[in-house]
Amino acid sequence: MTDSAxxxxxxxxxxxxxxxxxxxxxxxxxxxxxxVLPFGAYVALGLAAPTIAIAIGAxxxxxxxxxxxxxxxxxxxGVYLTGLKTSIxxxxxxxxxxxxxxxxxxxxxxxAKRGNILRRVVMTASGVFANFGGVPLAFLFIATLxxxxxxxxxxxxxxxxxxxxNHGFTLYDFxxxxxxxxxxxxxxxxxxxxxxxxxxxxAWREAAQNMGAGTWQYWRYVGGPVLLPSFLGCLLLLFGxxxxxxxxxxxxxxxxxxxxxxxxxxLLNGNVLAGQENLGYALGLIMIVIIAIIxxxxxxxxRRAARWLR
Amino acid sequence: xxxxxSVSTGAEAPxxxxxxxxxxxxxxxRWVILIIAAAYFLIPLYAGLKFAGLKAFTQVTSYPQFxxxxxxxxxxxxxxxxxxxxxxxxxxxxxxxxxPRIRRLMEAITILPIVIPPIVLIIGVLKVAPGFLIGxxxxxxxxxxxxxxxxxxxxxxxxxxxxxxxxxxxxxxxxGAGWPTxxxxxxxxxxxxxxxxxxxxxxxxxxxxxxxxxxxNFQTFPVWIVNFEQxxxxxxxxxxxxxxxxxxxxxxxxxxxxxxxxxxxxxxxxQLFSVATQTRQTVGDPE
Numbered sequence: 001m002t003d004s005a006x007x008x009x010x011x012x013x014x015x016x017x018x019x020x021x022x023x024x025x026x027x028x029x030x031x032x033x034x035x036v037l038p039f040g041a042y043v044a045l046g047l048a049a050p051t052i053a054i055a056i057g058a059x060x061x062x063x064x065x066x067x068x069x070x071x072x073x074x075x076x077x078g079v080y081l082t083g084l085k086t087s088i089x090x091x092x093x094x095x096x097x098x099x100x101x102x103x104x105x106x107x108x109x110x111x112a113k114r115g116n117i118l119r120r121v122v123m124t125a126s127g128v129f130a131n132f133g134g135v136p137l138a139f140l141f142i143a144t145l146x147x148x149x150x151x152x153x154x155x156x157x158x159x160x161x162x163x164x165x166n167h168g169f170t171l172y173d174f175x176x177x178x179x180x181x182x183x184x185x186x187x188x189x190x191x192x193x194x195x196x197x198x199x200x201x202x203a204w205r206e207a208a209q210n211m212g213a214g215t216w217q218y219w220r221y222v223g224g225p226v227l228l229p230s231f232l233g234c235l236l237l238l239f240g241x242x243x244x245x246x247x248x249x250x251x252x253x254x255x256x257x258x259x260x261x262x263x264x265x266x267l268l269n270g271n272v273l274a275g276q277e278n279l280g281y282a283l284g285l286i287m288i289v290i291i292a293i294i295x296x297x298x299x300x301x302x303r304r305a306a307r308w309l310r
Numbered sequence: 311x312x313x314x315x316s317v318s319t320g321a322e323a324p325x326x327x328x329x330x331x332x333x334x335x336x337x338x339x340r341w342v343i344l345i346i347a348a349a350y351f352l353i354p355l356y357a358g359l360k361f362a363g364l365k366a367f368t369q370v371t372s373y374p375q376f377x378x379x380x381x382x383x384x385x386x387x388x389x390x391x392x393x394x395x396x397x398x399x400x401x402x403x404x405x406x407x408x409x410p411r412i413r414r415l416m417e418a419i420t421i422l423p424i425v426i427p428p429i430v431l432i433i434g435v436l437k438v439a440p441g442f443l444i445g446x447x448x449x450x451x452x453x454x455x456x457x458x459x460x461x462x463x464x465x466x467x468x469x470x471x472x473x474x475x476x477x478x479x480x481x482x483x484x485x486g487a488g489w490p491t492x493x494x495x496x497x498x499x500x501x502x503x504x505x506x507x508x509x510x511x512x513x514x515x516x517x518x519x520x521x522x523x524x525x526x527n528f529q530t531f532p533v534w535i536v537n538f539e540q541x542x543x544x545x546x547x548x549x550x551x552x553x554x555x556x557x558x559x560x561x562x563x564x565x566x567x568x569x570x571x572x573x574x575x576x577x578x579x580x581q582l583f584s585v586a587t588q589t590r591q592t593v594g595d596p597e
Contacts, residue, residue, distance in 0.1 A: 035404040036412070042397055043419055046456040050434025051426065057437060105347055108340040122344075128558050129351060134520045135532045136550035139539070140354040143361030143547050150357035183354070186347070244427030247520035251536050261429045268433050268525055281437070284430035291425055 051288070057281035071282035080283060083258040087243060088290075090174060090259065094181040095238035101182075102189025103231065109190075110197045123194070126187035133184045134247035141180045141252065145171050172253045180248055185238050192237055196230035196305065226308045233301035236294050243291065260287060358551050366548035373545060379534035382447060386530065387516040389451030394458045394512050395505065402466040403497055406475055413467070420463040423456050431456070432522040447528045454519065458512040465511070469504025507564045514557045 023031075061068040074080060109122045144151050147165050155164055170176060200223055208218045246261040255262050260283055267280035370376060405416055423431070435453055436444065443449040475497065482492040498505070520532040529537065531553065539546040 032408055035408060036401055039397060039401040042455070043459075046435070046453060047422060047426075047431070049438045050431055052434075053438045054430060054434040101343075101347075104343050108343050111340065118344075124562070125351070128561050131514065131557070131561060132554060134518055135535050136518075136554045139535070139547045139550040140358040142543070144354045144357035150360050151353060183351070186350075240425065244429070246427070246429045247524075247532070250524070251520070261427060264429050264433065265521075265525060268436070277433075277437075280433055284427075284433055287427055287430050291427065295425055 054281045054284045054288070057278050058285040060278055060281075062276060062278040071278045072285075074279055075282040075286055079258060080260075080263060080279075083260045083263045084283075084286065086174065086258055087260040090177060090181075091239045091242040093178055094185050094242040095235045097178075098182045098185035099189050099231070099235045099238055102186045102234075103193055105186065106190045106194045106197055110194065122190065126190040128187075130184055130187035130191055133245065135251045137180060137183055138248050138251035141171060141176070141183075145169075145176070145179070173257060176252060177249050177257065177259075180252060181242055181245065185242060188241060189234055189238060192234045193231065196227060196234075199230075199308070200226060229301045229305040233298050233305060236298040236301070240291055240294050240298075243287070243294075355551075358547050362544045362548035362551060366542075366544040367552070369542075369545055370549050370552060373538065373542075375529065375534060375538075376549075379529050379531050382528065383517055383531040386447060386451045386454060387513045389448060390454035390458055390516050391509050391512045393452070393455045394462045394508065397455065398459065398462045398466055398508070399498075399501070399505065400493070402463060402470060403475070403493065406467075406470045407479060416463065417467075420460050422460075424460045428457065428519075428521040429525065432525045435522075436526065447526075450523060450526055450528060450530075451516075453522060454512070454516050457519070457522075458508075458515055461511040461515070462508040465504045465508040466501065469501045473500050475500070503567060506567060510560045510564045514560050518553065518557060 058071055059067055059069065061070065076084070105122065109119045143149055146152065147163075149171075152164060155162060171179075204222050204226075205218055208222050213221070244261065246265060249257060249259055249262055250265060253262075255266055264280050264283045264287075267276050267283070402416075405413060432453070435449070439449055443452070478496050478500070479492055482496045487496070518532060519530070520536070523530040524533045524536070531549075535546050535549045535553070538549070
């Protein structure tokens with residue numbers, strides 16, 4: 001650990017003029033922490049306080065402010081339970097499908113012959129597309145696949161006036177959102193899985209080949225097991241990204257789809273009934289708990305992945 | 311979707327030498343995947359351009375409230391960027407020099423704004439914020455600092471790792487420079503790329519942020535696009551594409567400047583995304 005060395009050297013450097021050795025230990029320790037005080041205060045006010053307020057609000061009655069479990073109870077029943085289920089199902093679907101597709105793209109550019117150019121293009125594009133979500137994305141897909149959309153028109157032209165909207169397709173429900181979310185989930189996957197792919201040592205493959213392993217055997221017994229924790233970790237990240245997304249679904253469906261973030265938005269905007277803020281806090285708390293579980297699993301998987309990939 | 315960035319130091323990422331055998335595998339399969347992907351990603355862009363039409367682009371700026379929404383977004387971007395830099399640059403440098411053992415803690419804290427859904431964060435903020443702040447758009451700016459924190463911290467942290475900050479600071483001090491001089495004339499110039507990417511990512515984040523702004527009932531640029539859709543679909547689409555291109559240009563700027571400075575110095579290379587990479591690097595980090 002180089003930390004302790006830095007630790008020992010640094011104070012002597014910065015406060016050479018102030019003769020820190022003369023100050024009592026406690027004062028020195030306090031002074032040292034003073035440097036992170038502004039940051040700490042900002043985080044406490046802007047991040048911790050709101051989160052704690054939500055946790056408290058979730059257990060308060062909207063009218064009286066007394067302690068109550070009714071908000072949590074409402075949040076896990078009826079339409080809100082449906083919303084939560086839909087949210088989780090959507091997030092699982094938009095983690096797995098783009099996850100697999102993203103892995104394939106990442107592997108394709110990883111093995112690309114003229115790696116450098118193709119790879120740089122794909123990586124830059126991924127960086128850009130992964131950061132692209134929300135309102136503009138929703139509008140692009142409306143232009144593409146709405147009843148008057150460009151691709152809808154193409155399909156009509158090619159298949160003798162076949163209108164997908166008359167045959168069960170719609171952009172404004174679960175399927176539409178799934179299609180749109182892939183647009184930022186796939187590049188996200190490419191970006192997060194590529195470092196893991198790069199961590200696969202060519203030497204392992206050569207060693208496997210020397211011992212007579214084919215491609216399938218290499219992936220089954222070497223590459224696959226080494227990559228699996230990273231892959232699952234990336235899927236969790238994708239789950240989290242889809243689960244928290246609000247803007248895209250809101251702009252696409254105008255808030256008509258029952259997803260938990262949309263429901264929270266509706267409750268807090270006063271679109272439902274006045275005095276239901278605390279139900280919103282309860283839903284928010286449930287989201288935080290689910291995300292916390294996901295992140296805990298993610299950390300575990302990352303630790304496991306780090307055993308081989310570094 | 312949040313904007314995310316990290317800077318990975320070139321030394322930590324060895325370029326693997328690919329075996330000749332792997333290069334020849336699955337050429338057809340590879341092209342099929344890439345062509346499908348290209349179609350999926352490019353067709354909506356084309357559709358957007360076609361749907362909006364050229365006329366809509368010229369009309370965007372003349373539509374009601376466009377000006378005020380855009381100015382509000384720019385103002386929020388300015389507030390958030392200045393505050394983020396003023397708060398995060400000294401803190402990150404300080405942590406590196408004086409409190410390196412809390413770097414893990416800093417990383418854990420600064421990842422939280424990505425993890426906590428913005429929709430949840432904003433309802434909490436609206437609950438606790440004092441009355442004099444709730445009525446003003448500045449509260450959004452203050453909260454965007456929190457949202458930008460993960461990207462700013464990661465950029466700056468990676469930037470600080472890419473050069474020997476301790477030795478430089480020691481040298482500067484032994485030549486008689488005080489703290490402010492050292493920070494301004496020694497540390498900052500070395501952090502130029504990191505500060506640039508922190509700035510660009512914060513600006514991109516603020517210009518595209520919809521969730522918090524709409525819940526706070528302020529008509530920023532993205533909120534305006536949605537509100538305006540009822541009036542004119544093509545104009546909204548044109549505005550979306552404009553927003554998109556501006557963001558792209560900003561992001562490409564970091565990549566270009568970042569990789570140029572990386573080539574020059576062999577130091578930090580900027581990547582546009584990667585919470586995961588960063589976490590992985592820290593796990594395996596010998597420090």
